[in-house]
Amino acid sequence: MDLMIQNGDHVxxxxxxxxxxxSIEEAVQRAAIIFSTAxxxxxxxxxxxxxxxxxxxxxxxxxxxxxxxxALQGREDFILTDASIDKRGNDYYLCFEVxxxxxxxxxxxxxx
Numbered sequence: 001m002d003l004m005i006q007n008g009d010h011v012x013x014x015x016x017x018x019x020x021x022x023s024i025e026e027a028v029q030r031a032a033i034i035f036s037t038a039x040x041x042x043x044x045x046x047x048x049x050x051x052x053x054x055x056x057x058x059x060x061x062x063x064x065x066x067x068x069x070x071a072l073q074g075r076e077d078f079i080l081t082d083a084s085i086d087k088r089g090n091d092y093y094l095c096f097e098v099x100x101x102x103x104x105x106x107x108x109x110x111x112x
Contacts, residue, residue: 002026005033024098024105027078031098034071036109050094052111057092059085068096085111 004011004019011019021029037049050071055064061084068083078100086093086108095108 002029005029024100024103027098027100028105028107031068031072031078031080031096032107032109035068035094035096035107039071055085055094055111057085057087064094068094 002021004021004025013019034048035050038052039049040046042048051067054067059067061082064085065080065083069080072078072080078098080096081099081104082097084095086095092111093108094111095106097104097106099105
């Protein structure tokens, strides 16, 4: 169980209570948090995050998937099945798919 986060803050329901998420939604959110953090910037765990500098707009799907899989090394609660770069307007997004207990979920985070 985790609390839903959007735009860096907890999401609340109509009673102003935090919304809980479970299973695949939780796995997608956890991956998104990892993928939106540059490796070395989380002061309590310098290995947390991805090597954002190694990803360019022209990076192949294989390279992006490898970089993301490396960031998830040691996690046993879900696995990465795919990752790629997608251009939306002037912004580039890391799009990914994770698997948890035979369920798959899609997510994306803005990179640059």
